Amino acid sequence: MAAVNDPTAAFQTEGGADAKPVDIDLTKLTALSPEVIMNQATINIGTIGHVAHGKSSTVRAISGVQTVRFKNELERNITIKLGYANAKCQNPNCPPPSCYRSYPSSKELHPKCERPGCDSRMDLIRHVSFVDCPGHDILMATMLTGAAVMNGALLLIAGNESCPQPQTGEHLAALEIIGIDPHNIVILQNKMDLVRESEAQEHCEQIRRFVEGTTARLAPIIPVSAQLRFNIDAVVMALAKIEPPKYDFTAEPRMVVIRSFDVNKPGASVDELKGGVAGGSILQGVFKVGQEVEIRPGIITRDTEGKVTCRPLISKIVSMNAEQNHLQFAVPGGLIGVGTLVDPALCRADRLLGMVMSSVGKGPNIYTEIKAEVFLLRRLLGVKTEDNKKAKVGKLVVGEMLFVNIGASQTGGRIMAVKGGDVTIQLVTPACTEKGEKIALSRRIDKHWRLIGWGKVKSGGVLAEVKDPRGD
Ligand SMILES: Nc1nc2c(ncn2[C@@H]2O[C@H](COP(=O)(O)OP(=O)(O)OP(=O)(O)O)[C@@H](O)[C@H]2O)c(=O)[nH]1
Ligand SMILES: *[C@@H]1O[C@H](CO)[C@@H](O)[C@H](O)[C@H]1NC(C)=O
Ligand SMILES: [Mg+2]
Ligand SMILES: [Zn+2]
Helix, strand or coil: CCCCCCCCCCCCCCCCCCCCCCCCCHHHCCCCCHHHHCCCCCEEEEEECCCCCCHHHHHHHHHCCCCCCCCCCCCCCCEEEEEEEEEEECCCCCCCCCCEEEEECCCCCCCECCCCCCCCEEEEEEEEEEEECCCCHHHHHHHHHHHCCCCEEEEEEECCCCCCCHHHHHHHHHHHHHCCCHHHEEEEEECHHHCCHHHHHHHHHHHHHHHCCCCCCCCCEEECECCCCECHHHHHHHHHCCCCCCCCCCCCCEEEEEEEECCCCCCCCHHHCCCCEEEEEEEECCEECCCEEEEEEEEEEECCCCCEEEEEEEEECCEEEECCEEECEECCCCCEEEECCCCHHHHHHHCCCCCEEEECCCCCCEEEEEEEEEEECCECCCCCCCCHHHHECCCCCCCCEEEEEECCEEEEEEEEEEECCEEEEEEEEEEECCCCCEEEEEEEECCEEEEEEEEEEEEEEEECEECCCCCC
16 A cells, blocks of 8 residues: 555656646535545544553454464554554445445545345545554653544453553643544554453453543444454444544645655666655644745754754645545645655655645744643553652752643653643744644653643744745
């Protein structure tokens, strides 16, 4: 499957440097329009939870693709698993959950029902992308980057271990921080093949007590075995009930970049060279092939006095892909690969991570210092400890260095002032943000960054110096 993950994917076969944007009536389209979801996903579902609880196995079970995982391999990146279509049988007598089915997306709008004895066709009702997060505790920042583009989540909880494990709680707190709709969370009690029924029931009660009062309080708990693919149709049914957000297709387009690539093979000749590819998710508005775009902050430089200047990248969209589909336009949600004319060296190895794509001149502000109202967690969730004192989150201290996730971007942030609940944070790398945006704050504890709270951006930060990229 051609994918944002696959740097060798053949971008740029359509469109090209001379492409002109298509004319479409955006007021007639929604995130559930068949002509939209036959081409791209419009919902991003995160898989979250403690390390090895079965996140990737679940995505594999839903997608039907089996891949071997090396035993000690640490999955470091967010893996973007693209494009699974969810369909429901047209036959009203076809019983749930087997009247639901997922399949790798194709252009087929009405596949045949696969339930033995049913001849009906199915309707395509959802098209989701999976943002498969790593669960290892040292990769919390990566999880937070993925969280920036999630609309909903599957929370994986292994049924053969007591609940909660540290990252079960820490990942769930991240969903709360970014404000995921509680209706869009589904809990999967996994590894049911390893436990007896009475143990499973007791464990389910543990889960219920754990999620009480959290953002997962409304989530259904579905017992599954991702490995044996037990009850996966019930998961597909739950996913089919998640509503996409009410996107504004007519707003100024914004895409957050979570991967970027140089797709050229080593030794490619100059006239074969393709521009960089940015993979990400559109938050609002619509991008079209042929459109001129700006990517912010772009190239960041620091002079000898420490003064920071940003030079946004100006380019043109020469192609857009969602899975194997070439798109003429792309709408919010889902994960999209955008072929540009940006110097591929600038896109290599996720260098554009966290940057924001917009129309030229319409990009968000870039800040070097932000003011935020801060809310600290009462206790550290991400570490296992018997000692409650140690688990308390201490107050922020002037001068201390935190790790800050702003949208999909990650940077260090020095606390410059603390006044009541408000803090001033100087950013090591300038970032795009705006008033009201929620940011995640992590502190170094036992050599690793642990989530300690969040902030809501207030006005009054310090803007970065932005050089007009079209000037000299
Ligand atoms: N018995 C059993 N083992 C499972 C099940 N689901 C996953 N596993 C095993 O648990 C291990 C971890 O599964 P993954 O799907 O890689 O877990 P993960 O949550 O993606 O792990 P990280 O990405 O490293 O956090 C693998 O060895 C799987 O084979 C299940 O339902 N039953
Ligand atoms: C739970 O199952 C996994 C296999 O998926 C195993 O490695 C782990 O040790 C088990 N946990 C407990 C507490 O038995
Ligand atoms: Mg995994
Ligand atoms: Zn059917």
